[in-house]
Amino acid sequence: MKITLERVNDNFHFQLKNDRGHLVNVDARPAFGGNDMGPSPMELVLMGVAGCSGIDMISILKKQRQEITSFKAEVEGERVPVGEANPFKTIHVVFFLEGPINEDKAARAAKLSFEKYCSVSKTLEPTATILYKVVLNGVELAN
Numbered sequence: 001m002k003i004t005l006e007r008v009n010d011n012f013h014f015q016l017k018n019d020r021g022h023l024v025n026v027d028a029r030p031a032f033g034g035n036d037m038g039p040s041p042m043e044l045v046l047m048g049v050a051g052c053s054g055i056d057m058i059s060i061l062k063k064q065r066q067e068i069t070s071f072k073a074e075v076e077g078e079r080v081p082v083g084e085a086n087p088f089k090t091i092h093v094v095f096f097l098e099g100p101i102n103e104d105k106a107a108r109a110a111k112l113s114f115e116k117y118c119s120v121s122k123t124l125e126p127t128a129t130i131l132y133k134v135v136l137n138g139v140e141l142a143n
Contacts, residue, residue: 056113
């Protein structure tokens with residue numbers, strides 16, 4: 001896996017490209033000298049958690065022939081100072097699923113994603129605690 005980065009302006013706006021040609025813009029907020037032309041690198045980390053676990057959950061539920069009419073996730077990260085850096089200490093993920101989905105299968109799909117399959121969360125595991133919950137048709141499921 002490889003990405004390339006190219007600076008776009010005189011500040012912190014970068015364009016990243018993977019080896020398949022997909023582009024992502026990254027920038028800093030104006031408070032940090034950027035122009036807010038894209039998410040920050042730390043926001044991309046949270047997006048990676050959402051995307052990775054979302055792919056896992058959809059894959060698992062589709063294999064179980066569950067009909068998903070809507071799938072959304074919200075991810076929030078809490079950061080703490082460590083020297084000059086501010087890595088994530090805790091990441092909270094909430095999945096919102098709708099459809100005639102079995103509760104146990106939805107809960108198990110999330111558990112399998114975070115405990116077994118999601119490479120992004122596994123990469124973060126040594127330094128950040130990842131907590132998750134599933135809301136199915138408006139009702140929060142027990143973990």
